[in-house]
Amino acid sequence: MKTDVCIDTSNENMRALRDALELLSGKWKFCILLSLYMHGTQRFKDLLANSVGGITPKVLSKELQDLEDNLLVTRTVNNTKPVTVSYTLTEHAIETQPVINALIAFGVKHRTKIKSK
Amino acid sequence: MKTDVCIDTSNENMRALRDALELLSGKWKFCILLSLYMHGTQRFKDLLANSVGGITPKVLSKELQDLEDNLLVTRTVNNTKPVTVSYTLTEHAIETQPVINALIAFGVKHRTKIKSK
DNA sequence: CAGTATCCAAAGGGATACTG
DNA sequence: CAGTATCCCTTTGGATACTG
Numbered sequence: 436m437k438t439d440v441c442i443d444t445s446n447e448n449m450r451a452l453r454d455a456l457e458l459l460s461g462k463w464k465f466c467i468l469l470s471l472y473m474h475g476t477q478r479f480k481d482l483l484a485n486s487v488g489g490i491t492p493k494v495l496s497k498e499l500q501d502l503e504d505n506l507l508v509t510r511t512v513n514n515t516k517p518v519t520v521s522y523t524l525t526e527h528a529i530e531t532q533p534v535i536n537a538l539i540a541f542g543v544k545h546r547t548k549i550k551s552k
Numbered sequence: 553m554k555t556d557v558c559i560d561t562s563n564e565n566m567r568a569l570r571d572a573l574e575l576l577s578g579k580w581k582f583c584i585l586l587s588l589y590m591h592g593t594q595r596f597k598d599l600l601a602n603s604v605g606g607i608t609p610k611v612l613s614k615e616l617q618d619l620e621d622n623l624l625v626t627r628t629v630n631n632t633k634p635v636t637v638s639y640t641l642t643e644h645a646i647e648t649q650p651v652i653n654a655l656i657a658f659g660v661k662h663r664t665k666i667k668s669k
Numbered sequence: 670c671a672g673t674a675t676c677c678a679a680a681g682g683g684a685t686a687c688t689g
Numbered sequence: 690c691a692g693t694a695t696c697c698c699t700t701t702g703g704a705t706a707c708t709g
Binding site: 446447448449450451452453454455456458459460461462465466469470473488505506527530531533534535536537538539540541542543544545546548549552 | 563564565566567568569570571572573575576577578579582583586587590605622623644647648650651652653654655656657658659660661662663665666669
Binding site for chain 4: 595596597600609610612613629632634635636637
């Protein structure tokens with residue numbers, strides 16, 4: 436007798452994948468990270484109006500908090516008048532770079548693939 | 553005078569990233585793909601009960617249709633009694649492998665990072 | 670400027686039962 | 690076995706206005 440398919444809940448890869456998705460899945464997190472990669476440190480206003488097109492302040496605020504809680508971005512209040520706030524990637528955020536690069540590569544290839552359908 | 557920050561809507565990377573996310577974001581798509589990578593061709597029942605823990609038939613059905621529409625999986629009806637259906641990754645699905653690997657790697661590292669908080 | 674508050678619509682997803 | 694159908698709840702996200 437043979438147990439043919441193992442249950443993936445007990446699988447480490449599946450577990451790690453689900454962890455990653457729980458944090459990063461959704462419409463905005465990767466876009467924010469990419470924007471910070473490309474432009475470096477940015478202010479709330481810049482993320483809102485320029486680099487992450489279409490996001491609203493409420494959503495951006497919430498996404499940035501999630502990223503901060505998970506040690507992927509740092510929030511810095513600047514001594515300016517009026518006060519400005521800067522967001523920067525942490526060292527740990529480097530770990531997301533391969534994911535983003537792979538997603539972009541897939542997006543590019545997928546576009547041409549679907550076009551030729 | 554200097555235009556300091558470009559609008560990312562016109563950026564190819566951001567565009568590709570958003571395309572990829574539109575298709576692959578969510579709780580299940582990557583899990584289904586990973587499961588097919590690990591176990592090879594599988595039947596609906598196996599994906600449902602064994603390899604993708606927790607998904608319901610309605611959702612699995614819908615996710616598989618999405619993946620099929622986007623040329624990532626192939627659906628095959630087998631000549632058995634009762635009828636069975638097999639799902640296999642397409643050649644094009646190889647393009648998602650780097651994303652999944654990167655997500656898993658991130659998930660592993662992120663777990664240890666957050667634990668030590 | 671950097672958010673929050675409020676309100677609301679749509680999508681995602683789960684439980685359960687049912688069908689060919 | 691491989692799905693669909695129905696119902697319903699939660700989450701996500703958008704519009705808009707407001708505050709320190």
